[in-house]
Amino acid sequence: MMPELGHLALILALCLACLQGFLPLAGSLGAGTPGRGASNLRWVALARPAAAGQAAFVTLAFAILVHAFVVNDFSVAYVAGNSNTALPLVYRVTATWGGHEGSLLLWVQVLALWTVAVAAFSRRLPDEVVARVLSVLGLVSIGFLCFMLFTSDPFDRTLPAPADGRDLNPLLQDVGMIVHPPLLYMGYVGFSVAFAFAIAALVGGKLDAAWARWARPWTLVAWTFLTLGIFLGSFWAYYELGWGGWWFWDAVENASFMPWLVGTALVHSLAVTEKRGLFRNWTVLLAILAFSLSLLGTFLVRSGVLTSVHAFASDPRRGLFILVFLAFVIGGSLLLYAWRAPAIGAAPGARFSLFSRESLLLLNNVLMLVAAATVLLGTLYPLFLDALGWGKISVGPPYFDTVFVPLMLPVLLFIAVGPFAAWKHAQAAQVARRLRPAALLTAAAGIAAALLAHATPAVALGLVLAAWTLLATLQHLVQHRRGQSAAWWGMIVAHAGVGIFVAGVTLVKGTEAADDVSLRVGATAHAGDYAFRFVSLDKADGTNYVGARATFEVTKDGAPVATLYPEKRFYTVQQMPTTEAAIDRGFLRDLYVSLGERTPDGAWIVRVQHKPFMGWVWGGALIIASGGLLAALDRRYRARRATAAVPVVTTTVESSA
């Protein structure tokens, strides 16, 4: 009975999404027509209640699916495919989004949360703008609800019900599964709000500084969530996959990284649109692109097209639906853009010279976009070749490293220069003079790294750029900190985070040490200056697996450093072995031990690793994300309607030409 209720709730949500998607938009278009004002206003006023109703039914459906997992209702095909009676309760709950159908429902649930948030925190916006934004979100929701109801219903029954389920993939039975997918989706789906604002601006033909001030905090929050989501995915892979890798340029990772790159460009472009009324078309285009890439990413990961193009063909309805939906959203919004973009062009006379903060931010945008394009190419090219039957190839990390790293070098060179350059027109010589202290310190740090630490040229270059980013940002902080807004602090924090992140990546990539050895109990392996002694091996079983736990004592020059307990598990339902690595995390280094297989003569294959500054990678990513959050909390985004509606752009008419 319950699953049918869930199905019904989804259908009702779809009906309300249709109301929310069409009527307020139509009403907002005719708002100015005399004689029809009353009915138009009623349609506009429908936006919030329809959104709330849709969210309620989606939440009900989601709760029912969670309930089906909790009570082990294996008559629901999706539950039977992704859960098991032996699975601990918390993983039964997270198994809700462990497969295709459930993660679509999570997507719609998150969209409903964003929609309700927009409806609740938009009291100071003009009604017709709110109506349009909520309508666009409703239209997106219609697409997803239809996809779910027509091709991927999570409430489909399988009768007779199997006695037990096929269990959740053991790699997903982890804390990471609780937080990573929801956070990632908060980011992905959050860009739909920026997208909705962009479409609303195109429809209304009006885009001013006030618009940018409305759209900015939403975009920043979405970007922060996406940053956190990607970070958690990487952090999770680092300890769960068991081999110490943390970024594989895997298509699934790229699918989340591309919207992040475009979102980063969007966050910076919005700053220019708000402060100077420039880049308006460009900002709108970036918002459309960021959301399009989010959609593409969702479908790439969830359609099965990545594991095999043939999986895609096994259910042609799904594939066709996805292609039509993507074509409709991306093609439709780009058409609208081509038609309406001239109407929202730059403010007359708002100009900037070749060297100015605007041009540096434009450079950031171009580089981020080009980087996203190269990642897109490397991700989709093998899929196209395979789909067309032109051969099987793979594009691995070497491609991405050789293309991506050079594109990021100028980003790192200029990231700290931007804040020193004035809006409209900056003097290159003056900026160079002001940056001299940071430049001198950076040079000293570089020479020290090369001479004292015997760094390779690549490591030295990475460290110099990291030091440059950090020192110049610090200098800016010291000289300009008085009376600054939260947005400014957010920028400083995020840029400093980039410096720390780059230092971490450079050092861990450049100086890590690892060894794969065959060890018996009592023997010792080495990585870096550390000795890993295999002390003992014990039995360690769980509710749905049998396992072995090894004890390793790590010493450096004879002094004890840490005791590590790596595990090998065998999950009995899925007949799948997993590796549970043991990590001793430190400020300056991680020590990492993982158990491979047991050889017939009783020894174990063991990988021991010394990963210097690994924590800086995670710390840097977290600091970047907190910068985004800090910027989103700026007081001026919460100003009242009266101040928000003042056209700011009129003050920038004078030109430098």
Place this chain on the structure above:
Amino acid sequence: MTSALKPRHKRLILLAVALGALAVATALVLSAFKNNLVFFITPTQVLSGDAPRGRIVRIGGLVESGSLRRQPDGVTVGFVVTDLANKVRVSYRGILPDLFKEGKGVVAQGKLDGAGVFVAEQVLAKHDENYMPPEASYAVREGSRLAQKDKP
């Protein structure tokens, strides 16, 4: 000074910078593609000499049952990959993935040495027990078609 430039010229310069960045990126992409694209070949193609020597490629198929041998160092393993028509010997130093099993699908990335042994630097098996790496299943499908054809 730059401020003396006409807006039209300025836009041209900005456009040139953007195009320049695009050109550099294209050059990087093309050279990276040339050097880093990894082609997939089946054991049959390896035997017929289609495999480019000295270049990193991927091979895939089934791990032949009973073929797994461990060197005295314990960390180097040898096994045979078959597409049911032809076989290639593979040697690999390191930890095999959790889902590596004799009789199951596998994909190995590496180079052919002079003696016809495929020296793998990476061995891949996917995240799920039921699921066969697509390249491996492709090789086996092609190979069994070939084996069918050869029968009298």
